[in-house]
Amino acid sequence: MTDAPPKPRRRKGLTRARILAEAVTLADAEGIGAVSMRKLAARLGVEAMSLYNHVGGKDDLAAGMADLVVGSAGTPGDGPWRDEVHTAAHAIRTALARHPWAVPLLAAMPPGPRRLAHAEATRARLAEAGLDAATAASAQEAIEALAIGCAAMGDGGTELDGLEFGLGLILEGLERLRS
Amino acid sequence: MTDAPPKPRRRKGLTRARILAEAVTLADAEGIGAVSMRKLAARLGVEAMSLYNHVGGKDDLAAGMADLVVGSAGTPGDGPWRDEVHTAAHAIRTALARHPWAVPLLAAMPPGPRRLAHAEATRARLAEAGLDAATAASAQEAIEALAIGCAAMGDGGTELDGLEFGLGLILEGLERLRS
DNA sequence: TGCCGCCTACTTACACTGTATGTTTGCGAA
DNA sequence: TTCGCAAACATACAGTGTAAGTAGGCGGCA
Numbered sequence: 001m002t003d004a005p006p007k008p009r010r011r012k013g014l015t016r017a018r019i020l021a022e023a024v025t026l027a028d029a030e031g032i033g034a035v036s037m038r039k040l041a042a043r044l045g046v047e048a049m050s051l052y053n054h055v056g057g058k059d060d061l062a063a064g065m066a067d068l069v070v071g072s073a074g075t076p077g078d079g080p081w082r083d084e085v086h087t088a089a090h091a092i093r094t095a096l097a098r099h100p101w102a103v104p105l106l107a108a109m110p111p112g113p114r115r116l117a118h119a120e121a122t123r124a125r126l127a128e129a130g131l132d133a134a135t136a137a138s139a140q141e142a143i144e145a146l147a148i149g150c151a152a153m154g155d156g157g158t159e160l161d162g163l164e165f166g167l168g169l170i171l172e173g174l175e176r177l178r179s
Numbered sequence: 180m181t182d183a184p185p186k187p188r189r190r191k192g193l194t195r196a197r198i199l200a201e202a203v204t205l206a207d208a209e210g211i212g213a214v215s216m217r218k219l220a221a222r223l224g225v226e227a228m229s230l231y232n233h234v235g236g237k238d239d240l241a242a243g244m245a246d247l248v249v250g251s252a253g254t255p256g257d258g259p260w261r262d263e264v265h266t267a268a269h270a271i272r273t274a275l276a277r278h279p280w281a282v283p284l285l286a287a288m289p290p291g292p293r294r295l296a297h298a299e300a301t302r303a304r305l306a307e308a309g310l311d312a313a314t315a316a317s318a319q320e321a322i323e324a325l326a327i328g329c330a331a332m333g334d335g336g337t338e339l340d341g342l343e344f345g346l347g348l349i350l351e352g353l354e355r356l357r358s
Numbered sequence: 359t360g361c362c363g364c365c366t367a368c369t370t371a372c373a374c375t376g377t378a379t380g381t382t383t384g385c386g387a388a
Numbered sequence: 389t390t391c392g393c394a395a396a397c398a399t400a401c402a403g404t405g406t407a408a409g410t411a412g413g414c415g416g417c418a
Binding site for chain 1: 282283284285286287290313314316317318320321322323324325326327328329330331332334336337338339340341342344345348349351352353
Binding site for chain 3: 009011037038049057
């Protein structure tokens with residue numbers, strides 16, 4: 001048994017973005033439990049410890065993955081407030097349906113930059129619609145909670161989707177509140 | 180170095196309930212990450228593998244813990260429907276606030292018996308209030324999602340709590356819907 | 359009373375985890 | 389051309405879940 005020759009240490013162009021993207025792909029394919037530093041590194045043609053040059057650790061990795069998923073939902077545009085908020089909530093729900101493993105991560109970690117941006121944009125729309133700042137904040141919180149909660153429950157089993165139903169009532173209530 | 184004498188194999192009265200209760204205590208004290216089979220077993224004066232006589236594995240343990248927490252919220256009683264549903268939603272939110280580690284578990288696993296019972300009881304109240312079955316199911320889904328989602332977000336940062344606000348709008352909408 | 363068999367608890371072992379620490383080397387800046 | 393830093397590798401360790409096998413206490417039956 002001769003010693004294995006040491007690997008060449010060529011730069012691999014490893015990047016936080018590349019790592020997160022590959023981690024999401026891996027989680028989608030084999031479940032979040034299959035995402036280990038070694039397996040992820042192997043997929044990137046790299047040793048496990050190399051990841052630590054771009055990622056703080058397993059927790060940071062998980063947070064980055066979750067935020068990436070939320071970020072894929074985009075932020076509400078500048079159309080009519082009710083349509084925008086409605087669409088934005090569904091976009092989050094859809095993104096989480098595509099990556100169900102992200103839901104527990106969202107619940108386990110503080111919000112990342114993209115998620116905060118989404119929340120901020122939604123609050124802005126609500127404020128423009130005529131709600132005072134406190135009400136807009138509470139409303140945004142309720143809507144995001146509803147979207148995430150529905151994702152956590154895997155709703156859609158009922159005739160009228162839990163999100164669609166709850167969101168409808170909330171938006172109607174908000175309509176009545178502004179004035 | 181003499182061989183360590185083998186431990187006596189006295190019955191310890193180990194029970195699924197005792198295991199789950201101790202696991203919850205441990206998670207509360209040191210975080211869910213500290214709940215390992217060995218550490219949990221040690222607290223019960225037992226070896227790790229003994230737990231497997233009462234628990235299917237780590238996943239089953241986690242599911243049992245989460246369901247225990249939800250169960251601690253009780254089920255809606257038979258007072259006025261609106262008060263009961265309101266109280267029940269807050270009870271879940273409070274139970275999850277007391278055991279925040281349970282939120283990601285709820286999102287990661289199918290609902291346990293106590294959670295299902297809670298949902299069923301809530302649906303029954305809503306049906307009695309005059310909502311047809313499909314509407315009651317959607318409403319229950321929305322309300323539970325809102326409570327869990329608020330727990331996942333650690334709401335309460337806003338002036339009017341996200342749950343209180345959203346729940347108010349939803350209940351008001353339901354009031355208008357029945358007739 | 360004696361004995362048998364099941365259930366519970368223990369032991370050992372294995373593959374795998376995250377990551378602390380230390381070493382090498384490619385590459386851009388001076 | 390040389391120097392220094394960042395990015396990659398290598399090694400190592402404590403801890404994980406759990407499969408498989410073993411031993412002993414206790415309930416039920418003779």
